[in-house]
Amino acid sequence: MKTKLGFKYNTGKFILSQIDQLAHKGEEETRGFTKKFAQKWSEERCNESERYRYDRIRYLAQFSSYLCDLGIPSYIPKLPRYPKNTFIPYIYSQKEILALFKASDELRSVKRNMNSCLICMPALIRLLYGTGVRIGEALALKDEDVNLEENYLRVKDSKNGKERIIPISTSLVSVCKEYRNYRDHLPIKDSPGYFFISANGNKCGQGVGSWFKKCLSEAGIHYTGRNHGPRVHDLRHTFAVTSLASMAEAGVDLYASLPILSNYLGHGSIGATNHYVRLTANMYPDLIKEVNMTCLNVFPKYRNYETN
Incomplete structure (x- = not known):
């Protein structure tokens, strides 16, 4: 059902x-x-x-x-108190982002593995950072969802079931075109049509996490362990904070722009996006000092950061 x-x-x-x-x-x-x-x-x-x-x-x-x-007598247990979420996302610095890009470009496989996602890692990491899409949304992209002529992505398989259009920069378009050109030269007979694929043409999956950990190691970013990060998903958090910081630097009213960022990220509500304002305020106190801090209390204060 x-x-x-x-x-x-x-x-x-x-x-x-x-x-x-x-x-x-x-x-x-x-x-x-x-x-x-x-x-x-x-x-x-x-x-x-x-x-x-x-x-x-x-x-x-x-x-x-x-x-x-259905008319079947059954005991309904009482739910325990909802556990507090103490998770704080890792925000990559600009220096760390550049180091991750460099590390992904220099990845090499020590043995032949046709199911490896190695070939898509440089483009995938850049797309995650440049658009803020979830890793699951990126891997679910089909070829027809990636329009490199009009510079946009169409995200269909979203966490909240909301389809959305995401514009992408010309530099990211160039990266995606370079990857697609390399990918299309692979000897694949029956491709499932996904944009990011492994060497044998299958949809990329679990191997992405392993390659990303290698990128972290090569970039000199300490990995603290499973469920602690830094993680692939933190590229999304970094995109959100960087976007808000850029808007503040440009003099844009953050709360007027919040609905736009919320829709861009595919959040179910503006409240889910609002915590990034507080996070940005903590990280860049001088940059957004002009923001009326009273507005930070418009939405409930909670740390409901996405964890997947």
């Missing part, structure tokens, strides 16, 4: 399968969930984040509520 309504629901599918496994292991016989089963499912697990535990219980509560709507 969820997927037919348009939800990706990948995490939900995985968690529901785990619920099924626990029910099978415990030889549950009731049609709905019992309080005892819900309590067993809700127990804290070793090395589990508060956010993931919250999501586990939430999916059980949603499914149990669905069963009740």
